[in-house]
Amino acid sequence: MTTTAVVWLRRDLRVHDHPALHAAIAAADAVIPVFVIDEPLLAGRWPSPNRVWFMLQSVASLSQELADRGAPLRVLRGRPAQVLPEFARHAGAGDVFVTRDASPYGRRRDRAVAERLAASGIGFHARTGLYVHEPDALANAEGRPFGVYGAFRRAWDAAPRRAVLPAPDRIPGVPGAGDAVPDLARPTADPSRIPTPGEAAARERLAAWLDPGPGGRAPVDVYADVRDRLDLDATSRLSQDLRWGLLSPLEVVERALGPGDGRRVFVAEVAWREFYAHVLWHHPGVLDAPYLARFAALETRDAPDDLRAWAEGRTGYPVVDAAMRQLRAEGYMPNRARMITASFLAKHLLLHRRLGEAEFMRHLVDGDVASNDGGWQWTASTGTDPQPYFRVFNPVLQGRRFDPEGRYVRRWVPELGRVPDSHVHDPWTLDAAAQAAAGCRIGVDYPAPIVDHAEARGRALAAYGSARGAGVGAPDEGAG
């Protein structure tokens, strides 16, 4: 009798280094790849047309790869706990294989699906693939989760890694056509500014990032020196590929490892992604409450106009505005810009970080609950191993340091096009004649700062200080 296995694809939209796909091929005579359009999830807590668009375009590209290898993709719609077991039963499948998910929603969903499948005598098998080391695989000497990145990183480095798997040449499918992938979302960002969806494009990005050119160096080799520079576009731009599993993080790390600081620091960043997945796995409550309980008492402001000015890039601080406008236009922002804008919302504006997290999740093509919440809580000083609460980034100094000639801010804030380099990060300090000469009259062509840095910093220190029951007066680390 022919045995059939279903491979249910989710955020592992690739054929290279795919343990669940390999396991299904080994376990059954016929393999049916399935993607479920999880309608409740698409409209859930963090809806984002940019992500849905990128995901479905990537599914369409995967569908072609699978069909070429002999196993057309089936596309279902609805609640996975309902439609997936129903499909598996009708297909006569004995087993369902998945790549193990780590988000609180993913874990709940998979438990529900596994139970329904078990009731029909169908096995549910989860394999690794979203992380180099699974979020629950590492523990400290007492067997407890890590709360500090440095210690996590040492364990992460030391743990043995499995071998990277090749893409299968053939997948034994079942006869019949696959399903078309519906086109359900128009991105709010400009699609020509979003990296091309699909595994093939992601693999080209990876090669361009890691493979040495004629000079013997690859972009990754200078990463350590330039990754924070906003004007240079000097990071990998692989985050959406890791988010959607177009690339296997294990393959990325194995190919990146090598001599030099650039490669070392790049791998360390991939490990940050795994640290935040580890934190979320062990503390799913962080999505609703701060990791550091003492900051639950932090009194934030209710200021919808300030929130709107921040989200729309109208705060009057060029580096903040440039970054927020980039987020809307590209569904992306470099890490340094995420830290500056998150700090501005959480500290300068003293708004609840959750409002900022939601705005990021609305736009980010790489939006990932673990990394996003981890990054926000780090910046807002409420998370694991965060920056100290008294560290309030000074947006002018951050701009000068990481965009020294103002090229990044001029790219996104054309109002500043003719403002001299010396004032491009604080145009309000130009006198009226110089503002007029530069075509950037503050309050007319470009907004005045919505808060004064020193006052806002004082307000944040007071609020954080009283929430943690400590005094203020800590050193200013404004230069970041």
Ligand SMILES: Cc1cc2nc3c(=O)[nH]c(=O)nc-3n(C[C@H](O)[C@H](O)[C@H](O)COP(=O)(O)OP(=O)(O)OC[C@H]3O[C@@H](n4cnc5c(N)ncnc54)[C@H](O)[C@@H]3O)c2cc1C
């Ligand atoms: C407030 C805030 C929110 C963030 N939200 C997200 C998010 O929703 N999704 C997301 O993937 N990253 C998030 N990050 C992390 C980081 O900003 C992005 O991963 C990075 O900017 C993506 O660009 P890149 O691929 O060129 O990164 P690179 O600098 O080339 O880094 C390589 C890879 O390492 C991982 N990585 C790098 N830095 C971090 C980090 N600090 N935390 C976790 N992973 C990291 C990413 O997968 C990235 O693709 C956030 C950071 C902050 C401060």
